[in-house]
Amino acid sequence: MKLYQGIGPNSYRVRIFMAEKGITLPMVNIDFFKGEHRAPDFLKLNSLGQIPVLELDDGTIITESVAICRYLEETHPEPPLFGTGAVSRAKVEMWNRRAELVIFATIGNVPLHSEEFFKDRLTQFPAFAETERQAVPKKWAWLDRELADGRPFLAGENFSIADITAGVCGWLGEAFGMEIPGTLENVKRWNERVRSRPSWNA
Amino acid sequence: MKLYQGIGPNSYRVRIFMAEKGITLPMVNIDFFKGEHRAPDFLKLNSLGQIPVLELDDGTIITESVAICRYLEETHPEPPLFGTGAVSRAKVEMWNRRAELVIFATIGNVPLHSEEFFKDRLTQFPAFAETERQAVPKKWAWLDRELADGRPFLAGENFSIADITAGVCGWLGEAFGMEIPGTLENVKRWNERVRSRPSWNA
Structure with missing residues (x-):
């Protein structure tokens, strides 16, 4: 599992979420200023050319910061950050x-x-x-x-x-x-x- | 429990979601054209003056269509409409x-x-x-x-x-x-x- 991320508010949201749960993940930095979000290989991961992107070990791709957080909540429930009940x-x-x-x-x-x-x-x-x-x-x-x-x-x-x-x-x-x-x-x-x-x- | 709703895409989303689950609820129609979403009593329910709004029996207020759907998913899990796993x-x-x-x-x-x-x-x-x-x-x-x-x-x-x-x-x-x-x-x-x-x- 690895997280493609970089500068900007949405990657930051996921990094804060991970820190609150004590999750560490291999990270791939995507540099906007070098246009790496527009590179063909990256667009295969996310056709919208946006970060963050979570790639699971089986190749499953999750985009959208809140969807990535939702996945992490399901796999690492403590402490709950989406509420309980x-x-x-x-x-x-x-x-x-x-x-x-x-x-x-x-x-x-x-x-x-x-x-x-x-x-x-x-x-x-x-x-x-x-x-x-x-x-x-x-x-x-x-x-x-x-x-x-x-x-x-x-x-x-x-x-x-x-x-x-x-x-x-x-x-x-x-x-x-x-x-x-x-x-x-x-x-x-x-x-x-x-x-x-x-x-x-x- | 009752749902304040009316015309517009967000109320419609909740009504479709309820129909998929077979949920019926008492509904209060809020008429935009009469400005009912700006009435003081309605603004007490949702300070943003938006529909839909779900009011629970204990007075708890849930606004935002997806949050209302999330509540209904938790209380009526079948059929699952937010995924499983x-x-x-x-x-x-x-x-x-x-x-x-x-x-x-x-x-x-x-x-x-x-x-x-x-x-x-x-x-x-x-x-x-x-x-x-x-x-x-x-x-x-x-x-x-x-x-x-x-x-x-x-x-x-x-x-x-x-x-x-x-x-x-x-x-x-x-x-x-x-x-x-x-x-x-x-x-x-x-x-x-x-x-x-x-x-x-x-």
Whole structure:
């Protein structure tokens, strides 16, 4: 089994997830800047030209960071990062998706529609990037209101993949000049709690 | 337990999922055109003002269509629609996400950035809607190549939530003048196979 990965938020999500579970895997670094994600051999693994990709020993390919994490959860159940029991699993799914759809997508659109690097990947609309950039603080403010009940983690009492996703949103935003607004006390406390975990060095 | 739902692809996904499992639930219709998703009482259930929302008997709220489906899978395991075993579950997750991120997001951006109805929800970029509209056939063509191995369903031998998501993409595209290109034989066969299931009347 080996993991093809590199820079960027999605590989980072998987590395943090693995660190939380104490999983180590052989890794193959895919260098975007050298175009290795567009090499024919890599496109045979993932026709979308994206990392991360998990290759199992029998050649089975799993793409999409959350699908890779799901596989690792099934094969290494402890500590559970997708919840335990029907309500908890649904809440983790709900919060992981809210983090992705509300915050990650908004932050991600900024570099996607403004950075030189993505120019050949899509038709960029810099004005769209700008409205998304302006929307980011509102998204964090929404999360701050949601965390006003004082719970320690997004999906409740336990750290989960939803905290990894949302924490990586904070990290990604900072990389492109979009800090979490300092006035949002609940998000600030949650962000410090999550991102001080040793797994964040992964 | 009751389901707040209405028109739109995400409520439809949950209704199809329930029909596949033979689940019936009391439903509360939320009428977008009357602004019921913005009513204070509804915003207490889902601060994002989105449907569907599942309310459990103890008042627990689950939002996000896939999280609702995950809850129903846990409480009604048969027939399994999220896969069985580590590899199968990862493949279903992978294909559900590919359907969402590659096809659903592209189709969804078209009405979101061009329809009058969404004007107060975001800053619209009609030129972005147009590039997304033009990209849709390429996304289906990608899926057609992926299905060239002749497997009956997206994640393999068994029907899953990934087929519901991608099938609803076909339905949504048609609603906004983006038919699946008739030349894509593999997608065409898959689409007919999936959308002829009785659950599609849900």
